[in-house]
Amino acid sequence: MKEIRVRAKAENLNQVYTFMNEQLLSVCLDSSKRAELDMVVEEIFINVASYAYEGEPGYVTVQMDLLTQPDRIWMSFIDDGIPYNPLDRKDPDITLSAEERQVGGLGIYLVKKIMDKVEYQYMEEHNILTIERLV
Amino acid sequence: MQIKEIKLEDSIMLKVKGRVDTGTSPELQQEILKSFQKKNHLILDFEEVDYISSAGLRALLIGQKTANSKGGSMKLVHVCEMVNNILEMSGFINILTIE
Numbered sequence: 001m002k003e004i005r006v007r008a009k010a011e012n013l014n015q016v017y018t019f020m021n022e023q024l025l026s027v028c029l030d031s032s033k034r035a036e037l038d039m040v041v042e043e044i045f046i047n048v049a050s051y052a053y054e055g056e057p058g059y060v061t062v063q064m065d066l067l068t069q070p071d072r073i074w075m076s077f078i079d080d081g082i083p084y085n086p087l088d089r090k091d092p093d094i095t096l097s098a099e100e101r102q103v104g105g106l107g108i109y110l111v112k113k114i115m116d117k118v119e120y121q122y123m124e125e126h127n128i129l130t131i132e133r134l135v
Numbered sequence: 136m137q138i139k140e141i142k143l144e145d146s147i148m149l150k151v152k153g154r155v156d157t158g159t160s161p162e163l164q165q166e167i168l169k170s171f172q173k174k175n176h177l178i179l180d181f182e183e184v185d186y187i188s189s190a191g192l193r194a195l196l197i198g199q200k201t202a203n204s205k206g207g208s209m210k211l212v213h214v215c216e217m218v219n220n221i222l223e224m225s226g227f228i229n230i231l232t233i234e
Contacts, residue, residue, distance in 0.1 A: 010157060035186045035217040042188045046157050094226025098199040106225050107189040113224045 001065040008049045008057040008079060016045055016062050023064045027073065027135055036114050037073070037133065043107035044077050044086075044129060052081025052127065067132070072116070076130045084127060085120045087112075138166050146176035152183035155191035164194035167209075168201060175207030182213035187221050199231055210234060 004019040006012040020041065029037070041062075048060050063076040086108045092101070094109075112118050117132040136153035147170040155163055170177045177198065195211075202209040210232045214222070222228045 013157075031185065032215075032217040032220065036220065038186060039188045039217075039221065042156055046190075095229075096226075098196065098203055098230040101196060101230065103193050103196055104189075106192055110189060110221065110224055 001063055003061055003063040005059050005061045008045075008052055008060045008081070010046055010049045012049075012060075013042060013045050016041060019062065020064065023066070024073075027066065029135060033135075040111050040114050040131065040133075041075070043111050044131075047086060047107060048077060048079050048081065048127075051084065052079045054082070070134055072132050072134045074130070074132050076128060079127050080125055081127060083122050085122070086129065087118065087120050136162065138163065140166070140170070143178075145174060146178055147174045148178040148180055150180040150183070154186040155184055155194070156186065156188045157190040160188075160190035160194045163191065164197055167194060167198040171198075171201045171205060171207065175202075175205050177202065177207070177209045179209065179211050180213055181211055181215065181218060184218060185215055187218045189225075192221070192225055192227060195227065195231060208232065 002023055004016060006015050017038065045060065049057065052058070058080055061078040063078070065074045067074050089105070089108055091109050092105045111131065115131045115133045119130045121128045136151065136155060136159035139150040141148040141150065149166055149170060151163065153159065167177065198209050212234050214233055222231065222233065
């Protein structure tokens with residue numbers, strides 16, 4: 001398992017992508033699936049960067065591993081900000097018309113749709129969001 | 136992301152290139168709203184867009200709401216597989232016009 005620790009600031013998303021690229025060198029993903037994984041990471045990282053810390057941003061640790069039987073990508077996002085379980089958020093009603101739909105609230109919903117497993121824990125003052133996807 | 140505006144007879148086409156993400160979506164949203172100040176009909180050419188996140192969906196929803204309130208239209212053309220998947224998952228496929 002490898003990890004990177006960066007300040008929870010939107011501009012550091014690219015550092016996380018670079019770290020991900022290094023871990024995914026041996027994984028064969030088509031460009032569409034790869035873009036979906038980038039999207040999942042953007043949604044989670046930007047959420048932490050936007051809401052986890054009040055004032056001076058703290059850190060986010062991103063861990064990544066490739067698991068086998070079956071082959072899957074495993075990632076964990078750890079911050080020590082305000083306790084927040086994004087999975088508690090009610091799913092948006094995706095059957096509403098454009099007029100009725102609210103702007104926003106789709107990020108974590110898409111994360112849940114794309115990943116095969118999404119779990120949240122609050123442990124020792126850390127928010128830990130763990131995701132998995134079969135490859 | 137780059138946006139090129141092409142003026143057509145009764146509509147505007149915005150050719151978008153690059154990633155539509157948290158960083159770039161505010162610009163797309165602004166360009167969409169500017170277009171609706173000039174014309175009632177907008178075509179978004181996504182041929183060179185290979186990535187969208189929820190921030191981009193937000194810009195598209197605001198565009199669609201603006202089109203509806205003006206009695207105009209907004210149409211997405213040349214949508215790639217990833218963008219199409221995200222539009223499907225989010226239910227946007229039913230509220231946007233995609234060709």
